[in-house]
Amino acid sequence: MSTLRTALLNAALTVEEQKPWPRITVDADTWRQATLAVAAGNATLSGLWAEPGAVHMALLDDDDGSLMVLTLLASDGRFPSVGLTHPPAQRLERKIVDLYGLIPEGMPDDRRWLDHDRWGVRAPLGSSAPASADGATYPFLKAEGPPLHQIAVGPVHAGIIEPGHFRFSANGEIVVRLEERLGYVHKGIEGLLINTTLEAAAKVVARVSGDSTVAYSLAFARAAEAALGVAVPQRAVWLRALMAELERLANHLGDIGAICNDAAFALMLAHCGMLREEVLRATKIAFGHRLMMDCIVPGGIATDLHDAAPILALTMHIRQRFPRLVELYDNTASLQNRTVSTGRLLPELARRFGAGGPVGRASGRAFDARKAPGYPPYGDLDFKMIKREDGDVDARIWVRIDEVYESLELIEQIVDRLPAGPIAYPLAPALRERKVPQAGGLANEPRDSASEGLAMVEGFRGDILVWLRTDETGHVLRGTVRDPSVFHWPLLEAAIEGNIVADFPLCNKSFNCSYSGHDL
Amino acid sequence: MRRMLLEGLFRRPVTEGAPTIADAEIEALAERLGVAAKARLGRSLSIREVDAGSCNGCELEIHALNNSYYDVERFGLRFVASPRHADVLMVTGPVTANMREGLERTYAATPAPKWVVAIGDCAAGCGVFGKSYAVVGAVSNVIPVDLVIPGCPPEPIDMLKGLVGLIEASARG
Ligand code: SF4
Numbered sequence: 001m002s003t004l005r006t007a008l009l010n011a012a013l014t015v016e017e018q019k020p021w022p023r024i025t026v027d028a029d030t031w032r033q034a035t036l037a038v039a040a041g042n043a044t045l046s047g048l049w050a051e052p053g054a055v056h057m058a059l060l061d062d063d064d065g066s067l068m069v070l071t072l073l074a075s076d077g078r079f080p081s082v083g084l085t086h087p088p089a090q091r092l093e094r095k096i097v098d099l100y101g102l103i104p105e106g107m108p109d110d111r112r113w114l115d116h117d118r119w120g121v122r123a124p125l126g127s128s129a130p131a132s133a134d135g136a137t138y139p140f141l142k143a144e145g146p147p148l149h150q151i152a153v154g155p156v157h158a159g160i161i162e163p164g165h166f167r168f169s170a171n172g173e174i175v176v177r178l179e180e181r182l183g184y185v186h187k188g189i190e191g192l193l194i195n196t197t198l199e200a201a202a203k204v205v206a207r208v209s210g211d212s213t214v215a216y217s218l219a220f221a222r223a224a225e226a227a228l229g230v231a232v233p234q235r236a237v238w239l240r241a242l243m244a245e246l247e248r249l250a251n252h253l254g255d256i257g258a259i260c261n262d263a264a265f266a267l268m269l270a271h272c273g274m275l276r277e278e279v280l281r282a283t284k285i286a287f288g289h290r291l292m293m294d295c296i297v298p299g300g301i302a303t304d305l306h307d308a309a310p311i312l313a314l315t316m317h318i319r320q321r322f323p324r325l326v327e328l329y330d331n332t333a334s335l336q337n338r339t340v341s342t343g344r345l346l347p348e349l350a351r352r353f354g355a356g357g358p359v360g361r362a363s364g365r366a367f368d369a370r371k372a373p374g375y376p377p378y379g380d381l382d383f384k385m386i387k388r389e390d391g392d393v394d395a396r397i398w399v400r401i402d403e404v405y406e407s408l409e410l411i412e413q414i415v416d417r418l419p420a421g422p423i424a425y426p427l428a429p430a431l432r433e434r435k436v437p438q439a440g441g442l443a444n445e446p447r448d449s450a451s452e453g454l455a456m457v458e459g460f461r462g463d464i465l466v467w468l469r470t471d472e473t474g475h476v477l478r479g480t481v482r483d484p485s486v487f488h489w490p491l492l493e494a495a496i497e498g499n500i501v502a503d504f505p506l507c508n509k510s511f512n513c514s515y516s517g518h519d520l
Numbered sequence: 521m522r523r524m525l526l527e528g529l530f531r532r533p534v535t536e537g538a539p540t541i542a543d544a545e546i547e548a549l550a551e552r553l554g555v556a557a558k559a560r561l562g563r564s565l566s567i568r569e570v571d572a573g574s575c576n577g578c579e580l581e582i583h584a585l586n587n588s589y590y591d592v593e594r595f596g597l598r599f600v601a602s603p604r605h606a607d608v609l610m611v612t613g614p615v616t617a618n619m620r621e622g623l624e625r626t627y628a629a630t631p632a633p634k635w636v637v638a639i640g641d642c643a644a645g646c647g648v649f650g651k652s653y654a655v656v657g658a659v660s661n662v663i664p665v666d667l668v669i670p671g672c673p674p675e676p677i678d679m680l681k682g683l684v685g686l687i688e689a690s691a692r693g
Binding site for chain 2: 114116118119120121124133155156158159160161163183184185186191192200204208209210211254267273277280290293324515516
């Protein structure tokens with residue numbers, strides 16, 4: 001991507017003050033060239049979002065993890081569609097249409113996505129025109145032929161699970177097409193990030209997807225700290241990573257059990273569920289909250305770790321019990337029979353969609369945001385990036401299994417080398433003394449004292465992207481978040497094709513996409 | 521596997537002791553649950569969980585109720601797949617505009633007598649999501665709520681207390 005980067009930088013009309021990666025404003029031609037480059041695989045599309053009068057596209061260099069944001073001013077309310085040449089952009093574009101009313105010219109799918117005709121307004125973050133709230137029927141894509149029948153599931157599902165609708169077209173037992181309809185838990189998070197305090201915004205972002213609350217808080221804090229140019233004490237940096245690995249550990253253990261349970265192997269769920277519970281109890285003792293919600297704040301962390309003994313006891317306990325569960329998984333032929341070769345996600349698709357986390361790494365995509373772009377303290381820690389090539393349910397289980405060991409390893413290293421010192425720097429004095437950068441930019445916002453931050457963090461599900469614009473006092477003007485699930489959901493549709501309907505829960509759980517993180 | 525199963529038979533159970541209940545909210549609830557509930561339900565309750573817009577944090581802790589530490593089935597609480605089999609709806613999340621009808625229809629599909637438990641700060645009062653075009657309100661703005669269990673998310677033990685209270689109240693009549 002480096003040649004692409006140079007070309008784009010040369011074509012930039014203006015370069016905005018955004019840390020730590022540049023955001024450049026380009027013309028429509030350069031925007032189009034960038035979409036073609038993304039479609040050709042020269043860069044990975046990592047985010048696509050809007051504000052009134054402009055669209056932004058985040059490009060990721062898979063090799064060094066560096067990011068770049070392109071901005072196109074859409075003063076006439078239109079911009080060249082990215083989804084036209086690069087399908088992973090389509091749902092993000094539909095979201096832009098629904099929330100801001102900007103029109104991607106040439107977009108292949110113009111059905112409403114998050115807007116179910118229930119809000120009573122159209123384009124709530126754009127023109128905000130009054131509209132009906134009666135609900136509209138959704139035209140599902142067709143799969144036709146004499147033997148085909150449809151199965152409709154959701155939005156309220158049979159288990160303890162988030163809501164969404166799945167429409168299967170099946171030929172007997174075989175799934176011919178799965179189409180998802182999501183958006184049911186859309187809470188208007190981007191709207192809640194407009195013109196608000198840093199504290200309020202941090203609380204909202206911590207609740208984008210509760211299972212990843214640590215990763216989201218970390219990404220938000222890093223974006224805010226980048227925008228405001230404030231530093232974080234070393235002890236906080238290390239404890240943040242400890243929290244992040246505990247969160248990954250808890251979720252991977254839960255997922256491994258839950259996937260096996262969906263293959264009717266309840267014993268794994270019972271044992272993994274116990275280990276997960278033990279992680280949450282240890283985090284409660286260590287940081288005062290089972291999920292560690294709001295424990296990471298801009299400037300540092302909210303609660304210090306006073307005694308690492310319960311955490312070390314936990315890792316020792318898991319090291320004793322977990323290998324036997326792995327052995328059980330590995331030696332149970334009836335279980336492997338369900339997971340091996342089921343729900344195969346092709347490496348080429350995983351790459352094209354920039355699939356993060358275990359879903360991508362189980363299909364050969366060697367990307368982990370802790371390695372590249374990387375963020376402290378991971379550069380000082382010793383851990384492996386786990387990768388498999390098979391792309392089936394089995395591979396996704398194995399990536400999680402191996403990552404459990406890596407997280408244990410990381411937790412022990414962190415506890416061992418934890419620096420002493422303060423856990424947070426107060427933000428206020430730093431902001432008063434900070435040199436205010438002069439940023440150019442959009443005419444419709446008070447921008448001369450604004451600064452922007454971008455952060456990418458590896459959650460248990462994959463890379464999370466947070467972008468933030470603040471004024472010099474730290475007041476949040478605007479922000480957006482992108483969950484890894486945005487790119488996983490369409491891949492689930494592809495992975496289930498040709499499998500039997502009864503394997504859908506298994507495939508679905510092995511992806512474990514967030515509904516809330518997708519719907520925002 | 522045989523070794524693990526055998527161990528499972530002989531190891532001490534990890535389950536928590538039953539929580540004691542002395543909550544004003546639950547006492548108040550007792551009045552609302554009639555003799556019909558006792559005749560109809562005895563001490564067993566079937567629960568249907570409905571996510572009306574949550575961040576999924578509450579779901580994680582509801583899930584935990586089924587792990588071996590809490591094991592709610594021993595209190596006669598079962599999570600069922602259909603509202604038609606349910607006595608109790610456990611509802612999470614601020615109710616989003618897009619889920620409102622789903623919640624109303626699930627409520628309508630649940631046979632009477634039925635109780636609604638709002639789980640978490642969002643279900644109780646929208647949490648941090650109140651000021652949004654996409655959120656219609658707390659659960660009680662959409663369907664009648666019998667019990668609120670606050671927290672973000674409430675811990676499994678808090679839910680256990682609330683639910684056991686609900687059963688005891690229904691048994692007392
Ligand atoms: S109460 Fe907290 S955990 Fe529960 S849905 Fe709301 S934000 Fe998530």
